[in-house]
Amino acid sequence: MARTAIWKSIAQSLTRDIADGRYATGAKLPSEAQLSAQFGVNRHTVRRALAELSEQGLLHARRGAGVFVATTPADYPLGKRVRFRQSLRAAGHIPGGEQLAITTRSADPKEAEALQVSAGTLIHICDALSFVDGQPVGLSQSCFDAERFPDLPKIHRDTKSVTATFHALGLNDYTRVWTRITAISASPIQAGHLRLTEGDPLLRSECVNADLSGTPIEYGITYFAGNRIALTVDGEALEA
């Protein structure tokens, strides 16, 4: 009778554990040493099972950090309104944000053009990291006209959310003017923030948002971890 290789039955056992939710999406698996002890086999056998599941896309090894249950990218719908947290919450995810820095300096020509201000105008620049289910998914830099929004840094430090900041500034509604999506390789700094490896693929989403009169109020670039966020466009939301 053919005997199933030990590494294969370990791979099957782990697959069942993942399917049963014993190891949740994004969760870290026990270490090789712990799994060796658990299954009563040597590390080499465990490693072979983990390699098989990684090839299947079920696991994801992060250098130096361990082996994780692969995540299905969270969908972020590009709607008329920018609602990162709201739309992720609606899909059952837990969104989060971390402020990295707020800088005030002169706008470079590109920023000035996007915000429709003169080059050299003072702008506030907010660097932030966004999270989904505890995992960093996006590194963003947003620019705002400092003359129009002098108190933005102070408010943003508290709210940590652009939508909430605009709300506090009396802008209860604003819409997406344009969004431009390309793919790039993560630089060491980007990889560090997003807990990826240098060279990993990122979605680069550049966008301008405007108030209801059509005046640009935010120009930003977000780098999303390519395997953690999917930008979606709903055809129903597109006008004919």
Place this chain on the structure above:
Amino acid sequence: MARTAIWKSIAQSLTRDIADGRYATGAKLPSEAQLSAQFGVNRHTVRRALAELSEQGLLHARRGAGVFVATTPADYPLGKRVRFRQSLRAAGHIPGGEQLAITTRSADPKEAEALQVSAGTLIHICDALSFVDGQPVGLSQSCFDAERFPDLPKIHRDTKSVTATFHALGLNDYTRVWTRITAISASPIQAGHLRLTEGDPLLRSECVNADLSGTPIEYGITYFAGNRIALTVDGEALEA
């Protein structure tokens, strides 16, 4: 008075050189050693300036080959209607397409779900390469219900365009149902077709298109060279 960091002024100088056309789109920059000599600084400073410009998307480092002035990606607007060639032509580009293969086989569960047919239904699969201005920009695989469109392969071999094929089949109008965009690293095969390097970032765009009754007629995945195509979403086209 605050002094601009040396690497920053080098980055600004290079930005001006690119803007002035001294270094054309796609051109190779002088080596780090040459730039160090030119600016009278050490290589570390030059490297910092180059890293900054790469992050801005102005430069593109190719491992082992050098640093190049990034080509501006051609915009491909994601509208209600799928009009790859038409929209690129409107922006002054020359679009093109090359048929790689047409296969007929049973739909796998994912394809069947997307096309709303039973798993195992025969489908036609068209593999194609799309070009902009003579450069390969997208590698796509599109699936069609073979029962509904038995003559699609024959027609598609002539038209080499999905829009033209549907037109010949009497479908003069069809619309985007959903589009889902992530970023991945190019496999050796993808890199070969797109004339990129293995591991280069690709935009992965998965989509379903439907006829006017809402029945899915095409399910496809396109891998776009991350630095050659920008997918754009026009806020004006999004319904409130």
